[in-house]
Amino acid sequence: MAEAPRVFVAGATSAIAQATARIYAQRGARLFLVARDPAKLDAVAADLAARGASHVAKAVADLDDLARHAALVDEGFAALGGIDVALIAHGTLPDQAACQVSFAAAHAALTTNFLGAASLAAELANRLEPLRAGTIAVIGSVAGDRGRQSNYVYGAAKGGLAVFLQGLRHRLHASGVNVVTVKPGFVDTPMTREFKKGLLWASPERVARGIVAAVDRGAHDVYLPGFWRLVMMLIRAVPERIFLKTRL
Numbered sequence: 066m067a068e069a070p071r072v073f074v075a076g077a078t079s080a081i082a083q084a085t086a087r088i089y090a091q092r093g094a095r096l097f098l099v100a101r102d103p104a105k106l107d108a109v110a111a112d113l114a115a116r117g118a119s120h121v122a123k124a125v126a127d128l129d130d131l132a133r134h135a136a137l138v139d140e141g142f143a144a145l146g147g148i149d150v151a152l153i154a155h156g157t158l159p160d161q162a163a164c165q166v167s168f169a170a171a172h173a174a175l176t177t178n179f180l181g182a183a184s185l186a187a188e189l190a191n192r193l194e195p196l197r198a199g200t201i202a203v204i205g206s207v208a209g210d211r212g213r214q215s216n217y218v219y220g221a222a223k224g225g226l227a228v229f230l231q232g233l234r235h236r237l238h239a240s241g242v243n244v245v246t247v248k249p250g251f252v253d254t255p256m257t258r259e260f261k262k263g264l265l266w267a268s269p270e271r272v273a274r275g276i277v278a279a280v281d282r283g284a285h286d287v288y289l290p291g292f293w294r295l296v297m298m299l300i301r302a303v304p305e306r307i308f309l310k311t312r313l
Contacts, residue, residue: 069093069119071145073138075128075185076155078105080254081204083112084273085152090118097141097148098123100155120145128155129176131184138188147196150280151189153182153203158256164218171218178222183229186244190233193242200280202245203230207288209248210297213313227286234285245279246286247272250293265296 072089076082077098086096090113098113100106103125110121122144126133142148159174186201193199208216209223227246234244251257251266267290275289288294303311 069095070149071095071097071147073097073099073141073145073148073151073189075099075137075151075153077123078102078109079154079156080256080269081249081252081272081276082152082154083109084269085154085276086113086118087116088273088277089150090114090116093117093119095120095145096122097144099126099128099137099141101125101127128181128185129173131180134185134188138185138192142192148189148193149199151193151199151201152276153185153189153201155181156204159219161214161216161218174218175222178219179225179229182226186230186233190237190242190244194237194240197241200243200245200283201233202247202276202280204247204249204276205230207248207250207293207297211301211308215313231286243280243283243285245276245284247276247279247289248287248293248297249289250296 070089070092072086072094074082074086074096077086078100089096096113096118098106098110098121106123106125110123114121124137124140126137156178157174159170164171164174182203186203189201203226205227206223208220209227212220230244230246237244249272252269252272253262253266254269272289275287279287288297
């Protein structure tokens with residue numbers, strides 16, 4: 066990777082994306098930021114410039130508009146002169162009860178959390194593959210490791226995304242492009258402000274450090290913090306006949 070990495074960040078105003086971009090800014094990175102709120106995006110861009118980013122460009126976009134993804138990737142390439150690292154960090158935490166009552170709500174959640182991320186990853190892959198270099202890091206979730214009644218729509222989106230990324234990584238491996246599936250556990254962000262916090266919760270900064278470290282070492286699947294790998298291995302190991310009696 067170049068001394069000043071060229072980093073494309075989708076969902077740039079999210080807490081994890083901001084914390085990750087700050088690490089890259091401190092490395093003097095050239096950044097291309099995509100988010101839908103122009104005021105928040107301007108504030109994030111200014112903050113990153115102040116933290117040492119050598120160049121910050123931005124685009125306002127609703128990433129549910131899949132038809133715009135190809136143009137956004139082209140814009141990012143043009144603004145940065147190429148892309149070394151792409152972070153796909155946009156998403157929502159849907160209301161499971163609302164999704165059960167109305168599949169329109171479930172469809173919206175699946176579009177944002179699965180289709181939007183998969184579409185953007187596919188566009189980035191098509192640009193990076195012939196260049197034979199680059200990393201695509203996508204934020205999934207431990208929720209995708211096993212369907213649970215409390216959040217199975219969100220879990221389905223993240224589970225489907227993990228399989229999509231696994232196949233994309235397999236496809237791109239021969240070309241030297243890596244795909245990192247990032248699986249955070251509970252993270253203390255504005256999206257989870259209503260949740261009671263405990264020992265299993267991590268800060269966005271801790272997760273961001275894990276993302277950058279995973280990209281640097283060429284990792285494939287990362288659980289953040291790392292103890293979630295063991296937690297989810299145990300949850301997946303529970304026999305279905307027993308799991309069905311739980312209230313998770």
